[in-house]
Amino acid sequence: MDNDKEILNVLRCGTKEEIGRAINTLSRLKDPAYSESLREIMNSDDPFLAAMSAYALGETGDQAGFQFLEKILHNASGIFDNVPLVVEVGSDLN
Secondary structure: OOOHHHHHHHHHHOOHHHHHHHHHHHHHHOOHHHHHHHHHHHOOOOHHHHHHHHHHHHHOOOHHHHHHHHHHHHHOOOOOOOOOOOOOOOOOOO
16 A cells, blocks of 8 residues: 555455555554544444554554553453463463
8 A cells, every 4th residue: 555545445445455564554554543433433333443553543542442452451350260271381370
């Protein structure tokens, strides 16, 4: 993705995979110019793209991204309950 128009077009009209790649690119660029588009995706019905957008916003320093992810993790208190803890024999847990 080379220019602003192309990125914005993908964010608005791309497939889920294309939008995900565009968000990933934006998270590396850390450019706040795309904050509005990322906020729209973050507040969409797609939880995966929403989380990716929140991360990308956080990379730009936008507190809305941090707050969104914090809210998700707070509301999903049991999300890690069934994940086994793997500890290697002889490892230090501290």
